[in-house]
Amino acid sequence: MTRFDETISMVADAFAETLGTTDIDSETGFFDLGADSTTIVRFAFRLRKHWPDLRTVDVFSHPTVAELSAYLTMASPESPGKPLIRSSPADSRADLRADER
Structure with missing residues (x-):
């Protein structure tokens, strides 16, 4: 199974759940x-x-399991489940409310 296949399986399972x-x-x-929108927040x-x-x-x-899986695979090429790499700490917090930061 390729990294992409593993990632797509994980993403599809999470979305189905x-x-x-x-x-x-x-x-x-x-x-x-x-x-x-609420479902997407819970999914993320x-x-x-x-x-x-x-x-x-x-x-x-x-916006699809396949597109998101490709993005996640490229963002963390070593293996699924590895953290995404951001250019600065603020980037990873960009979508959080002020009280969540």
């Missing part, structure tokens, strides 16, 4: 699968267990 379903098409947009929170520096905006910018 967030939505409460098992039927996830990796090429269909998150909103088309029934997500809303769930993914942060594996990618601690993932920002909610990263999920909005890569």
